[in-house]
Amino acid sequence: MPSQGSAPARALEVDVVSQLAKFFPAATPVRIPIRLRRANGATEGKGEANGPDWSVPEETVIEFGTPDEVLFLVKEPLEFADKVLVESKDGALRAEASVVAAQYHSERTVIAARFSKHVPNWIVKP
DSSP states (O other), X not given: OOOTTHHHHHHHHHHHHHHHHTTOTTOEEEEEEEEEEEEESOOTTSHHHHOOEEOOOEEEEXXXXXXXXXXXXXXXXXXXXXXXXXXXXXXSOEEEEEEEEEEEOSSOEEEEEEESSOOTTSSOOO
16 A cells, blocks of 8 residues: 555655756656666776776666756765766666756755766657
């Protein structure tokens, strides 16, 4: 049996993400469950082949997307230029991105992150 507060809470989450999506004219609602990993610390001396160390994943949902950006909520705040790894649960999407916008709310932070490299066909408009 679903909990009583889940639908209104979900609508509120989408609403706060949609406020940031207004700054991205090409943003489309997508609702893709993902695992989000944060880059841990400096990557100096590790070389390009190894890349950054990634944190334990956080489960979240891409609420809006453009061909180059993803917009989602996180529990732990991220800051401008932080690096993240975005992985869809089905494995179809795995890409590094950098935070380009953040809106801080009491319990969650809305993030827009731009892919580091072009990700072909990750978002398909009907």
